[in-house]
Amino acid sequence: MSEITLSIIKPDAVRNGYTGKILAQIQAADLKIVGLRMLQLSRKEAEGFYAVHKERPFYQELVEFMISGPVVVSALEGEKAIERYRKLMGATDPAKADEGTLRKLFAESLQNNAVHGSDAPETSRVEVAYFFSSVDLVS
Numbered sequence: 001m002s003e004i005t006l007s008i009i010k011p012d013a014v015r016n017g018y019t020g021k022i023l024a025q026i027q028a029a030d031l032k033i034v035g036l037r038m039l040q041l042s043r044k045e046a047e048g049f050y051a052v053h054k055e056r057p058f059y060q061e062l063v064e065f066m067i068s069g070p071v072v073v074s075a076l077e078g079e080k081a082i083e084r085y086r087k088l089m090g091a092t093d094p095a096k097a098d099e100g101t102l103r104k105l106f107a108e109s110l111q112n113n114a115v116h117g118s119d120a121p122e123t124s125r126v127e128v129a130y131f132f133s134s135v136d137l138v139s
């Protein structure tokens with residue numbers, strides 16, 4: 001079944017000039033880009049996006065990082081897109097990520113880990129809608 005997942009190219013990767021390389025890898029992995037925006041998150045938007053991590057010790061620092069520069073958000077469509085994009089990203093901690101994954105190649109640290117991807121269909125629906133209205137997505 002075809003799914004849509006949300007990708008964020010985080011401020012570290014945008015700052016380091018990896019946007020094009022990451023989008024190229026997404027396309028090479030046969031994930032179809034059906035929405036694409038570059039934006040500067042406000043503090044409120046970053047706090048809202050990561051609200052599930054509110055009680056975690058790293059939350060405030062994560063919010064600071066996510067507003068430290070522009071991000072590139074995209075909606076990716078394909079069969080099992082959520083799982084396939086998570087595989088392409090690699091483990092959250094780049095030190096534990098497999099060779100060739102986006103985080104192994106482009107991340108700076110556990111926090112500055114280059115990319116975000118939705119982890120389940122329920123979260124992907126909320127996350128895609130956080131940045132795109134249905135008219136913004138191509139079919």
Ligand code: CMP
Nearest residue numbers: 053058062092110111112113115116117
């Ligand atoms: P992401 O997949 O976007 O989901 C939550 C983010 O919090 C994660 O990527 C990292 O950027 C960050 N994160 C997760 N665990 C830690 C941690 N232990 N310390 C610092 N940042 C973390």
